[in-house]
Amino acid sequence: MxxxxxxxxxxxxxxxxxxxxxxxxxxxxxxxxxxxxxxxxxxxxxxxxxxxxxxxxxxxxxxxxxxxxxxxxxxxxxxxxxxxxxxxxxxxxxxxxxxxxxxxxxxxxxxxxxxxxxxxxxxxxxxxxxxxxxxxxxxxxxxxxxxxxxxxxxxxxxxxxxxxxxxxxxxxxxxxxxxxxxxxxxxxxxxxxxxxxxxxxxxxxxxxxxxxxxxxxxxxxxxxxxxxxxxxxxxxxxxxxxxxxxxxxxxxxxxxxxxxxxxGNAPFIVCADADVDAAVDGAMIAKMRNIGEACIAANRFYVHADVAEEFTEKLSARMGKMVVGRGDEDGAEVGPLIDAAQRDRVAELVDDAVRRGARVRTGGTAPPGPGYFYPPTVLTDVSPAARLRTEEIFGPVAAISTFADEQEVLRSANDTESGLVSYVYSRDIGRALRLAEGLETGMVGLNRGFVSNPAAPFGGMKQxxxxxxxxxxxxxxxxxxxxxxxxxx
The missing domain is CATH 3.40.605.10 (Aldehyde Dehydrogenase; Chain A, domain 1)
Incomplete structure (x- = not known):
């Protein structure tokens, strides 16, 4: 248009x-x-x-x-x-x-x-x-x-x-x-x-x-x-x-x-036995749907150390190729954030993470105007002290950390006042169900990156x-x- x-x-x-x-x-x-x-x-x-x-x-x-x-x-x-x-x-x-x-x-x-x-x-x-x-x-x-x-x-x-x-x-x-x-x-x-x-x-x-x-x-x-x-x-x-x-x-x-x-402050957990390609597909939906401006957007990515680099490379490649532009332009996949304040807030969260040691794998810098655009961004080596670990990002930024065992990632995922949704990727049905039961959220996406459905109850726990x-x-x-x-x- x-x-x-x-x-x-x-x-x-x-x-x-x-x-x-x-x-x-x-x-x-x-x-x-x-x-x-x-x-x-x-x-x-x-x-x-x-x-x-x-x-x-x-x-x-x-x-x-x-x-x-x-x-x-x-x-x-x-x-x-x-x-x-x-x-x-x-x-x-x-x-x-x-x-x-x-x-x-x-x-x-x-x-x-x-x-x-x-x-x-x-x-x-x-x-x-x-x-x-x-x-x-x-x-x-x-x-x-x-x-x-x-x-x-x-x-x-x-x-x-x-x-x-x-x-x-x-x-x-x-x-x-x-x-x-x-x-x-x-x-x-x-x-x-x-x-x-x-x-x-x-x-x-x-x-x-x-x-x-x-x-x-x-x-x-x-x-x-x-x-x-x-x-x-x-x-x-x-x-x-x-x-x-x-x-x-x-x-x-x-x-x-x-x-x-x-x-929300949704964790996205990728286990060592996960289908990495399927997890990347799910991450693209859970993170980039609605430009990341969604309460159910994946906020904190926890990826097992055994598959972390493969997952990060594939996710960074996919997000880095997304076309940023006006939503009514042909081919545009990532439109602007809602206003200048939201764009600036996302940029501040990324800058804070980088100052604390995070590595930018793609994106990370807002383009000049007009409009309130921010590029799809992937960060690794994100410090637990970074603000985007505790604050809802509401933007196209994926912050990746690694984990080594099931109990460790469950503690990290539940260490938040929020409890809306979480995402789990695992081909081990026992592990997947243990995590789903242990996560303190009202909804869980199990091997899928999208949970909203008019026929299903939508809502959260805790705050x-x-x-x-x-x-x-x-x-x-x-x-x-x-x-x-x-x-x-």
Whole structure:
């Protein structure tokens, strides 16, 4: 997409206002903020800059719609989701171009995100009609135990910039299926995809007020009055552990249900018996998918000393050949990082590791602008004291260390406050299962570099979050269990 006219056409299909009660409207005072193209550093357009007043009006709309939406037939909710799935698939190219414009990833990756994100709507269209209760005789025989599942109620959904379609669909899908109304607060860096998604859902027949969207440059000011308002009943957040902690504290005021998908620090373990070529293939996915800007990206590579040099040479060759460029350019595989701050942070982490003795095998130097590019980088001899051992990189940098035995690598892999995902490559099934059981993460990729699947539960242990998204359990995050004690004469 190298045509200004083409770019204008894509942007022209997106509403730029707040969605409240079924209507797109300006923010209070007509405030707006710019959305930047990270490949050029230029402004794509301006969108409404919502305020705390707008947020409370969105909550008014969600509360007004809650009772009727909860009473809507499960089949009707299911069919709305299925229509939305079909619309997303039909508009894959348009949505992919929009994702690339505001987030930077290659068009190929953006197309994959549309397919992945749409699948959450298809999955939860099928789960909407399978919300079940229970009815049993109490042990003493004098009564009955009846269980019913009901929607938790108005929910605040806060999504990140790195996966601007699939993160909203992963939350909106189960909320719609369960019968909850919502206020979506997308990341300020990537609001356009969320606004287009809202239009798709409206076209699919979602009633007014069920989904409300507040775009804003002041997320804390917008979220604060919502989480302290007793009418809100749930917060679902995907983002950094630091922000997640603050939201958990704030949510305690009204004892809100919380789902938290927070930061990661994923270990990628290559055992001596691993298929090295398969491990390199998996590493390319686990590290370079989404430019490394993913909570499930491999962060710390632990490679057995017997295969370390072979693995490093092959991974360095593959990463070194990747084409860096604008995501909408032919052949581009690695787009820009989201903004200057993120590019500079990745560069600082690499420089810190090098100062502590790390060796650069490929990459390691940011090219001149425009845009916020950083090359695929492989480091070896990484000190345990390097910052990128404890901090989430969120960029295209693979930091490799070696290990000698199973217990050693397990201790190193678990030596972190994070516990989202880990990756293990081994052809010894016993060793692979021992490591999978011993790793303190909510997900494990066993001889594969990609774990995300709408049909599987996504989430972490320790400080990587609370609850799960996706799979059969994802809808439970939006349901309350009510117990009815029935007297039988």
């Amino acid at each position: 190298n045509s200004t006219v083409h770019e204008a056409e894509v942007l022209g299909n997106v509403e730029k206002g707040l969605l409240i009660g079924g209507q797109f409207r300006p923010a209070t005072g007509g405030r707006t903020f710019p959305v930047e193209n990270p490949a050029t550093g230029t402004t794509l357009c301006e969108v409404a800059d919502g305020t705390s007043r707008d947020a409370l009006e969105a909550l008014d709309a969600a509360c007004a719609a809650q009772a009727s939406w909860a009473a809507t037939a499960p089949r009707e909710r299911s069919e709305i989701l299925r229509r939305a799935y079909d619309l997303l698939v039909a508009r894959t190219e348009e949505i992919a171009q929009l994702i690339t414009l505001e987030m930077g990833k290659s068009l190929a990756e953006s197309r994959s995100e549309v397919v992945y994100g749409a699948e959450f709507f298809r999955w939860y269209s099928e789960e909407a009609v399978r919300i079940q209760g229970d009815f049993t005789v109490e042990p003493g025989g004098s009564g009955r135990i009846m269980l019913m599942r009901q929607p938790v109620g108005p929910s605040l959904l806060i999504t990140p910039w790195n996966v601007p379609l699939a993160m909203p669909t992963r939350k909106i899908g189960p909320a719609i299926a369960a019968g909850c109304t919502m206020i979506l607060k997308p990341a300020e860096q990537t609001p356009l995809t969320a606004l287009l998604l809202a239009s798709v859902l409206t076209e699919a027949g979602l009633p007014d007020g069920v989904l409300n969207v507040i775009t804003t440059s002041e997320p804390e000011a917008v979220a604060a009055p919502l989480v302290h308002d007793g009418r809100l009943r749930k917060v679902s957040f995907t983002g950094s552990t630091e922000v997640g902690r603050k939201l958990i504290v704030s949510s305690a005021d009204k004892v809100l249900r919380t789902s938290m998908e927070l930061g 990587s979050g609370l609850g799960r998204e996706g799979g059969r359990v994802g809808i439970e995050e939006f349901l309350e269990i009510k117990y009815v004690a029935v007297e039988v004469d």
